[in-house]
Amino acid sequence: MRNRMDADDDLPADAMSHLNRYRTLFETMDDGFCIIEFFDGPNGPLSDYIHVEANAAYERNAGIPNVVGQKLREMVPEEADGWVELYGSVLHTGKPIRFRRELVATGRHLEVSSFRVGPFEDHQVAVLFKDVTDQVRAENALNELNSSLEIRIAEALAEREEAESALRQIQKMEAVGQLSGGLAHDFNNLLAGISGAFEMIAARIAQGRSGEVDRYLAAGQGATRRAAALTHRLLAFSRRQTLTPSAVVVNRLLPDVTELVHRTVGPAIEVETVAATGLWPALVDTNQLENALLNLCINARDAMPGGGRIMIETGNRWLDERAAKEHALEPGQYVSVCVSDTGTGIDKAIIDRVFDPFFTTKPIGQGTGLGLSMVYGFARQSNGHVRIYSEVGQGTMVCIYLPRHRGEEDITVEFQLPPLTEGGAGESILVVDDEPTVRLLIVDSLSEMGYSCIEAADGPAGLKILQSDARISMMITDVGLPGGLNGRQVAEAARDLRPDLPVLFVTGYAENAVLNHGHVEPGMEVLTKPFAIDDLVRRVGRLIRPQD
Incomplete structure (x- = not known):
């Protein structure tokens, strides 16, 4: 079968002109083009087709020469069923299609558009296609690269997580070592005082000098009280202290706290309070809150060796989800109690460590390093949190956040302890x-x-x-x-x-x-x-x- 454009040159001049124009376009276009015609084959009705027309670009794009007159099942027998199914749907429905498919016989990837030519009875379909092998290879390479990048990123993230885990373990062991060292140092000092006092008491009694034991009793009892205070601070940090919370408006505590702070920090420090109007009640252990505020004020005093100002301020806070997440809290309403100073401030390189037990920026022998850790543990055990803000040379602010109590303030009743009398007979x-x-x-x-x-x-x-x-x-x-x-x-x-x-x-x-x-x-x-x-x-x- 020969190309239809060569079938008859005996045409009128106008027709020949249009035919030549079509032939020029047909032969010079970059995309491959062909018309196929279905016929009945051994595999059933319309189960094969033959190429009745094809341009020169067909070979350039598909990689198969001289296709006019060739039957599909002779050209690519392994792939024939797939092509028949695609173009057969166009023939039967009359609906054009566009798709991309590999011509396995030549390894070419083709981008194809196809439409029916004339009525169904002609059994003809036009096919326009171009070779997109380079594009497909580039896309595949890019996909492989992306996949490779994802794998490498995943591996990098895994390595980073492993490194961070190792760093956390190192920091944890450093904290444990710091805690153990601090405990050993402080308790050894206290035990030395207690055991030494007992030894001196025993020695004085053996010498008949019992009148001299009072000083050693006082020394041993003092060491015991300091040991109790140390364990109290550790329990506060670990959130295992016994709390007796009550509903209280924190503003009511400020006069007594301020008076105590004045006596503690000395005349060189100015102490001011700002009590918020309409402050909500908070459910909190008032004694432990007073201890926490006193600790914060002592730290503030130590940060202002030349004098300065301490501000104790209360407020109502609404924390939405974003703000609550930043504060490691649940969204909701909180009462804040903040202590700020005009002292030396804290370097950003160590500010994340200030709540660690036994970590201190003070010189050796000045402070145990348990004050802020106690405040942190108390706040967390009270279902609140504590935040610190500091600028070197500007000062520091520490804020305790306590959940709002939904209800009335408790009425405080003062109990007088009964005197020490012998009244247990019969009990x-x-x-x-x-x-x-x-x-x-x-x-x-x-x-x-x-x-x-x-x-x-x-x-x-x-x-x-x-x-x-x-x-x-x-x-x-x-x-x-x-x-x-x-x-x-x-x-x-x-x-x-x-x-x-x-x-x-x-x-x-x-x-x-x-x-x-x-x-x-x-x-x-x-x-x-x-x-x-x-x-x-x-x-x-x-x-x-x-x-x-």
Whole structure:
């Protein structure tokens, strides 16, 4: 079969002119072009086609020469079904199509548009196409590059995460080392004072010089109080101190706090307060908040050796999701208490470390490095947060954020502790504690006041006594007990068996969650170890004989 344009040159002049113009366009166009005609083949009706026309660009784009007269299934038998399906749909529907497909026989990628020529009965379809192999290869290369980049980025991120994890571990170990070193240093000093005082007391008694032991008793007791204060600060940092929160408007605390700060920082420091109007109540342990503010003011004083100004300011804060995220808080309403100074400020290189325990910018021997860590732990345990802002040479501001309390302010009732008198005759107290030394001190001190004491070393033993017919006026129990029952569970069982039984919880490390975060029932109180014997006796007297 030959090209139709060569079929007949015996045409009128005008027709020949149009034909020549078409032939020139047909042969000079860059895109491949052909007309195919379907016929019935061995594979069924219209299952093959033949090329009836094709331009010179066909070979340049498809890579197959002399296609006119060639049948599809003879040219590319392995791919014939796919091409028949594509062009057959154009023939049967009359709808043009555009697609991109690889001609596997020549390895060329073709971008094709196809439409039907004439009615269906002619069985002819026109095909216009161009070779886009270079473009496809470039796209594939780009996709591979992108994929490779994604893999490399993922690997880089994984390496970075691994490096950051290693750095965090190093920092964690550094913090542990700093904490351990600080604890060892401070406790060794305190233990030296306590053990030395006992040795000197023993020596003076052996020498018959008992009149000289008072100074050593005072020294040992002073070291004990400092050890208790140190553990208190550590518990505050670790958020495990016992808190007794109440709903309070912080502005009411400012006069007393300001007076205490004035006495502490000295006359060279000016102390001002700015109390916000309409301040919301906050649910907070007022004693611990006062301690935190005093710590912040002492730090501010130390940052102003030549004098300056301390500002204590309160305010209501609304934190949306973005602001709350920046402050590591839940969105909502907060009460802020800020302490600012006009001191030396803190370098940005170390400001992220100021809340670490035992980290201090002060010279050796000046400060333990626990003040800010205590403030941080107290704020977090109170469901709030603390933020620090500082500029070198300009000063520092530390803000404590406390959640707003939805409700009325609590009315504070001052209780007077009963005097130390021997009034325990006829009263029997159950003492449950797994530490023999603590039981000894409690029992001996209460026995001297006329109380009768029953001892139990764990929860089950205490519960067994409660289930007996023994007369019990009150129970003193440690919170962390062995034997499967903690102090809170023993107290609950005691109240089931003996309603309204007074209970005094004593605890060595403030199991705050066990104690419902400081919220205990009426007739119950919490005493934190180490405690003064006088405080213990007064608490017992108050619980056994409550004020009317």
